[in-house]
Amino acid sequence: MTRIALLLLALALSACGGGDDRRPPPRPAGSKPVTLNLPTSQETRACFADLSREGIRFSPLPDRDYGGGCTLIGAVQLIDIGLPVAGIKGMRCGVARGFVGWARNAIAPAARQMLGSDVVRVETMGTYACRNVVGQAGRPARLSGHASGNAIDVSAFILRDGRRISIERDWRSADPAVRDFLQTIRKSACRRFGTVLSPDYNAAHYNHLHLEDDRATFCR
Template sequence: MDRRIIAALSLAAMVAGCIGAPEQTARAPSRNTGASISQTPQGRACLANLGTTQAGFTPLADQYYGAGCSTLGAVKMAWLKGDDRRLEVANLGPVTCPMANSLQHWARYGVDRAARQILGSALVRIETMGSYSCRNVAGTSRLSAHATANAIDVAAFRLADGRRISILGDWNSSSPQTRAFLRTVRDSACKRFGTVLTPEYNAAHRDHLHLEPGGPRPLCR
């Protein structure tokens, strides 16, 4: 095959890997600085706060992926902490430390307690659709918060009694308790994250809650 054709195909593949790509196909880092969140005062303070929650996590080295995509000041969560147990978190990649802190507090004080009070069973697992992914906001040329590990998509919650409450299947459930639980965890998320998008926002969010720090104007829909 002509070398110019090969080069063009390679370039196209790289671009496709950064726009709308699923998390599992995120590109290899173009630069690893060797720095980590623990090397700055703000980072150490964030890690200390996260440590007091008894969540399990590992600080990650800063990574640059090109095209504005990066995981800086990030951690990898092994588990979250509920009132009386460890909470599993599924399919979660790197997240910035502040996002991890917000997720931990939401899981314990928002989701776990709502599950106990409204559904009568403790939370055991939060199922996500991932965090870091080098891509743009769908239908735009604007880089997604996922591209800097500043967003998490939550798909479902597993309870101790075996029930699985999903955004796709239960947002408009015939059960008043299930609907109340999901609205309560939504409202709790809106207190801890700057942007919370739900199935009521648009069809693209019909199967998950999108959580991110957001900007100066909170958005909860």
């Protein structure tokens, strides 16, 4: 076979090659969000139904690809859970459902019973954020659970009597009731979320509880 014939054969075979070569390249981080036309999964529909059954006001969000591997799929914006919450944006419905149950059935009664006052506001450091995991020096970079709206960071609790119980200041409080309150709600979170990270885990979590709906069993 001549050299020209071999070249033509190689070109023909490459034209018939696998579909991987025809996939669109990954979208760069920070590019304009693209709305995805995806069917709502059965899991997400069940989650919406659970929130509605509990009387939670929420708004389903469109599925979006933000580039760089960051997406928000099956997400909601919580509007009213019966307790004011600061700092929340869109989050996957499973995280929202776990957070609502935790706030209503763990935080509220624990504060009333252990601190003698009702929680009137929960402060957070947000939900969705297109970024990598922080605090893992020396390890390969990987996307955080926040990059898919699958995590929420909780930083403080405001009580009716005016006290502000914060993770940063009070995790090792001199007041045993405050310490016990924070340890109790962390233990409850560990039963509701796959990954729960606190100041006991590493320095990156000195000021918040990281709650992630990832079906893991890691509580620190």
